[in-house]
Amino acid sequence: MPDSKNVRSVVPMKPAAPRPGGRPGSCAACAVRGLTVCAPLNPAGMAEVEMLSTQVALAASETLFDEGEAAEHVFNVTEGTLKIFKLLPDGRRQVTGFLFAGDFLGLANQQTYAFSAEAVTPARLCRFQRRQIDGLLTRHPEMERRLLSKASHELAEAQEQMLLLGRKTARERVASFLLLLSRRASQRGATADPVPVPMSRTDIADYLGLTTETVSRSFTRLKGDGLIQLLPAGKVALTRRDALETLATAG
Amino acid sequence: MPDSKNVRSVVPMKPAAPRPGGRPGSCAACAVRGLTVCAPLNPAGMAEVEMLSTQVALAASETLFDEGEAAEHVFNVTEGTLKIFKLLPDGRRQVTGFLFAGDFLGLANQQTYAFSAEAVTPARLCRFQRRQIDGLLTRHPEMERRLLSKASHELAEAQEQMLLLGRKTARERVASFLLLLSRRASQRGATADPVPVPMSRTDIADYLGLTTETVSRSFTRLKGDGLIQLLPAGKVALTRRDALETLATAG
DNA sequence: TTGCCACCTTGATCTGCGTCAAGCGCGCGC
DNA sequence: GCGCGCGCTTGACGCAGATCAAGGTGGCAA
Numbered sequence: 001m002p003d004s005k006n007v008r009s010v011v012p013m014k015p016a017a018p019r020p021g022g023r024p025g026s027c028a029a030c031a032v033r034g035l036t037v038c039a040p041l042n043p044a045g046m047a048e049v050e051m052l053s054t055q056v057a058l059a060a061s062e063t064l065f066d067e068g069e070a071a072e073h074v075f076n077v078t079e080g081t082l083k084i085f086k087l088l089p090d091g092r093r094q095v096t097g098f099l100f101a102g103d104f105l106g107l108a109n110q111q112t113y114a115f116s117a118e119a120v121t122p123a124r125l126c127r128f129q130r131r132q133i134d135g136l137l138t139r140h141p142e143m144e145r146r147l148l149s150k151a152s153h154e155l156a157e158a159q160e161q162m163l164l165l166g167r168k169t170a171r172e173r174v175a176s177f178l179l180l181l182s183r184r185a186s187q188r189g190a191t192a193d194p195v196p197v198p199m200s201r202t203d204i205a206d207y208l209g210l211t212t213e214t215v216s217r218s219f220t221r222l223k224g225d226g227l228i229q230l231l232p233a234g235k236v237a238l239t240r241r242d243a244l245e246t247l248a249t250a251g
Numbered sequence: 252m253p254d255s256k257n258v259r260s261v262v263p264m265k266p267a268a269p270r271p272g273g274r275p276g277s278c279a280a281c282a283v284r285g286l287t288v289c290a291p292l293n294p295a296g297m298a299e300v301e302m303l304s305t306q307v308a309l310a311a312s313e314t315l316f317d318e319g320e321a322a323e324h325v326f327n328v329t330e331g332t333l334k335i336f337k338l339l340p341d342g343r344r345q346v347t348g349f350l351f352a353g354d355f356l357g358l359a360n361q362q363t364y365a366f367s368a369e370a371v372t373p374a375r376l377c378r379f380q381r382r383q384i385d386g387l388l389t390r391h392p393e394m395e396r397r398l399l400s401k402a403s404h405e406l407a408e409a410q411e412q413m414l415l416l417g418r419k420t421a422r423e424r425v426a427s428f429l430l431l432l433s434r435r436a437s438q439r440g441a442t443a444d445p446v447p448v449p450m451s452r453t454d455i456a457d458y459l460g461l462t463t464e465t466v467s468r469s470f471t472r473l474k475g476d477g478l479i480q481l482l483p484a485g486k487v488a489l490t491r492r493d494a495l496e497t498l499a500t501a502g
Numbered sequence: 503t504t505g506c507c508a509c510c511t512t513g514a515t516c517t518g519c520g521t522c523a524a525g526c527g528c529g530c531g532c
Numbered sequence: 533g534c535g536c537g538c539g540c541t542t543g544a545c546g547c548a549g550a551t552c553a554a555g556g557t558g559g560c561a562a
Contacts, residue, residue, distance in 0.1 A: 086414045089501045094414040107403040114407045141392060144399065151402040152358040156365045158409035163337045163345040165416035166460030170519070201540065209417030214519060216541055250340045421549065452510065465549055467511055 026050055035102025035188055036076045036126075037150060040142040052136060053126045058082075058119035064105075067116045073127050074106030080123025081198045084115045085206065095207035096161075097154075098181075098199065101188050104150055106130070121198045165209045168248075173208040174218040176248040178228065178236060194235040277301055286353025286439055287327045287377075288401060291393040303387060304377045309333075309370035315356075318367045324378050325357030331374025332449045335366045336457065346458035347412075348405075349432075349450065352439050355401055357381070372449045416460045419499075424459040425469040427499040429479065429487060445486040 027046040033039060038049055056075070058064060064075070067086060082099040096115060099105055105125070108114050128136070137144040164173055178195065186192035197204075201212040208215065222228045227244055229237040238244055278297040284290055289300055307326070309315060315326070318337060333350040347366060350356055356376070359365055379387070388395040415424055429446065437443035448455075452463040459466065473479045478495050480488040489495055 084410075086410060088414070088418060092418040094410075094417040096410040096413045108407060109400050109403050110407070115410055137396075138392065141389065141395070144392070144395060145388075148395065148399050148402065149360050151399065151406060152360050155402060155405055155409065156359065156361070158406065158413070159335075159337060159345075159347040159366060161413055162347050162409070162416060163339070165413060166345040166457075167339060167343040206417075211520060212540080213521085213542085217519095220541075451508095462550060463510080464512085464551085468549090471511075 027053075030078065030126075032078050032101045032188070036078075037104050037143055037146045038076065040146050041140060045140050045143065048136070048139070049128075052132050053128050056125045056127050058123045058125070060119055060121050062119045064117040064119065064125070065113050067114065068112050071106065071108050071111060071113045072130050074104070074130055074133055075128070076126040077101055077103045077105060078124045078126055081120040082117055082123055083120050083199065083203055083207075084117045086115050093206045094209070095203055096158075098203075098207065100184060104147065107147075107151065120203065170208075170210055170214050170218050171221065172247055173210065174204075174215060174222065175227070175244045177204065177208060178238060179241075179244055179248055182238060182241075194231055194237045197234045197236050278304075281329065281377075283329050283352040283439070287329075288355050288394055288397045289327065291397050292391060296391045296394065299387070299390070300379075303383050304379050307376045307378050309374045309376070311370055311372050313370045315368040315370065315376070316364050318365065319363050322357065322359050322362060322364045323381050325355070325381055325384055326379070327377040328352055328354045328356060329375045329377055332371040333368055333374055334371050334450065334454055334458075335368045337366050344457045345460070346454055347409075349454075349458070351435060355398065358398075358402065371454065421459075421461055421465050421469050422472065423498055424461065425455075425466060425473065426478070426495045428455065428459060429489060430492075430495055430499050433489060433492075445482055445488045448485045448487050 027033060027038060027041075027050045030036075030038070038046065041049060053076075056064075058080070064082065065071075065073075077099050079101055082103075082105070083095050084097050084099065084105070085093055085095040087093050098120065099117075105117060106113070137147065164176055168176065178197075181197060182192045182195040185195055190196070199207075201215050204210075205212045205215045210218075219228070219230065222244075223230055225243075227238075227240045227247070229239055231237055278284060278289060278292075278301045281287075281289070289297065292300060304327075307315075309331070315333065316322075316324075328350050330352055333354075333356070334346050335348050335350065335356070336344055336346040338344050349371065350368075356368060357364070388398065415427055419427065429448075432448060433443045433446040436446055441447070450458075452466050455461075456463045456466045461469075470479070470481065473495075474481055476494075478489075478491045478498070480490055482488055
């Protein structure tokens, strides 16, 4: 008995609100610079980054790159949501992460990408030539330090995700996921409580190591137990955040 | 019908073979320096690192630190095998990684460790004060670069592990695990084919998101199918590596 | 040598989640 | 305005792996 629909939120591709005093597309105008690896750069560094970067826009479900492709670029997400995932030859998919404004993407010490990347919503990114990154980081150690910090943060998140995938039940996984989305939303200054859930049930399932059916049933049950509410436009209200936290971390 | 026992290999705690020309415990004498973050250091850098580091020895199953503890140190593994893991309050455990000679340990941008670390076999490590690391990396950008490279490599491995935990069957997980151990052994110059498996079935289960029983049954079945042989002292022969590869990556 | 204990293996049974199947509702294209 | 299709939900059923239980075996201490 469905009562509220879970409609994919259709975010129209609008330009990021530019900061006053910078021309659109410039780093000075970048609304999310404080979230990115560019945050610690001085004006000279920003000018250099700006010279080396180009803008990319993706429509929803458009591919940024595929696993195994030559890794020629690295990216900063400036707007929208992406997913990164790995595939097995028979089609089994594991989404290893969702990326939001401020996230860095493309680090790989191999010559090819270790995962595919695809837009979940319309998205914008800053693109750099991989072969220019070494020099850039050498000239701007503050940026390299920031990148290392981001990488170690991601490593901690990856371990949290391994705990989820290896040891949590379906309900616990979905509760953990909603809390993660909410936390990340507030980190980047978006609304954390009715939390936007822009990705499909299939994407969520592939992120949580479940099937869409099980994800759907878990949502239904969390709703039935009064822990969450499913709102229109793919938003979810965390009615009882405390109970969600307990469920996510204790069982 | 057991025919070969899977005995924990008991590695006596012997000092690492020192390089000729360096006093024991010195970086010049470090047999695994080429594998560590110290690899790119020049003699002056090595001298500095040596001043800042102390040696730690652990017996098998001894704890290095616990999740949540104040993160005062970072480490280089120089000898032996460690495991790192996270726990849920009810005791469910996820081993998020096994560490071998050359591995770096303790990166965290929080003030506390995000996981626990415990010796699997007797082990030795180089220990640094966390608060001295920033300065060290600033003075030795080649070391910072190396650390970033290690971190991004770990990130790729973490994604591979998420694919395993989220989407592979028990058999596929065990095959993947044996191949991983073998690859890592050859990377650090150890024997890759009869591959040493120093950790218990329980540790393997907690790494693969399974139970000991399922791990044991998977080993038995892989043996029955002629893909592996269980040798004494916890060694495993990868009789049909090709078939293992297929199983691990294709299903 | 003996006995204990930790670890491993194997068997029987149970169950959470996957699989298969069907129906609903919204958005979109015609 | 209408119907088609995709994404979501719900139900019935099956199965891979968990759980429960019972040995086997080798290392080690006394």
